[in-house]
Amino acid sequence: MRLHRNLCFAVIDGLHKIFNENEYADKVVQQLLRRDKRWGSRDRGFIAETVYEIVRYKRLYAEIANVKEPFDRDNLWRMFAVWATLKGIKLPDWKYFETTPTRKIKGRFDELSKTRKYKESIPDWIDDLGIEELGESAWAKEIEMQNEQADVILRVNTLKTNKKDLQLKLQSENIETEVIPNYPSALKLIERANVFKTEAFKNGWFEVQDASSQLVADFLDVKPGMKVVDACAGAGGKTLHLASLMENKGQIIAMDIYESKLKKLKIRARRNGVHNIELKVIDSTKPIKKLYGKADRLLIDAPCSGLGVLRRNPDAKWKLQPEFIENIKKVQSEVLEKYSKMVKPGGKMVYATCSVLPSENQDQVEKFLTSEAGKDFKFVKDKKILAHKSGFDGFYMAQLEKNK
């Protein structure tokens, strides 16, 4: 592979924003890709993948390059040189690479790879937490898998099409997909491509959604005509799925504390041909209280550490703080306690997270079931999804039923 100067500069600019200005990697990459219209799909792929790879392995590369945060531009170039050397890319004779000790880099890599926190490039506290919660062996495999690049998975919007027709339509736009057994609405891209540019996407035939995430709406056991509350709807990945499972019949009340997220859901709903969603911002306790005892189904897709989706958000490793996890667990308990009151007798609710930590998952459900608010509920079933076992994102979902 030959390195192109303007693409490498874009990577360095992106890393500077992510590491030093605390910006989110996905947003930064999106911005970078808009920088030059002449860049083709290979150029774009190079920028996105290189930025993500260096973010993923920040600790390892910084250690090999012998640089410390905050990284100045020379430091970032040194980390870039480590990445390129380990990839077997010949470094051009640019001034940034004049003193790169290629041989030493390989030796340091072999030595540091013996220690998991360097090999998998994770902060000590996350490594300790993972071991404490999952045990050494499962954690080691999980964090290794969480450093892999995630596949692109689509969810077919059955309100507009079916899997076969979508496959054919994408094929006509040079995008090959395959079905994933046991995931009824999922298609996997055989090669990465910018699916958002396709006609099929613009027509609302699919959404991009990981296969594990697609199991959540199914788990809620919705039927057309029901009254369903999606209490932490965000931009509505699961709300849209619920709408298609309900064949657009009945009512979905999509709630969130952030109006900006619900606005995105509105746009997506229009594209998806969904018209049974009502949006409600949670700006006081009122919207929740109004729904006490009214919902046939309730989804609590709770805010969480995101430790199941590091493949998609590798920068979360560096942005997360132990206090954040402690706080978010309090929010999880609170929403379980308060929002569960919306379920009607005989109704069901699903509590879900994209975390692999038992303390955010089954422990929260157990705590809820023994609390005053949870005494009217019984546990029906749950799914604990680890990325290294499923090949998809780490997730948790539990179904509870309210007594009649």
Ligand SMILES: C[S@@+](CC[C@H](N)C(=O)[O-])C[C@H]1O[C@@H](n2cnc3c(N)ncnc32)[C@H](O)[C@@H]1O
């Ligand atoms: C895991 S995300 C939801 C993802 C979304 N359901 C989807 O499928 O795309 C959790 C959401 O909970 C929201 N949230 C955080 N605290 C909340 C609270 N107290 N009540 C309701 N929503 C909350 C966040 O804004 C975020 O959108």
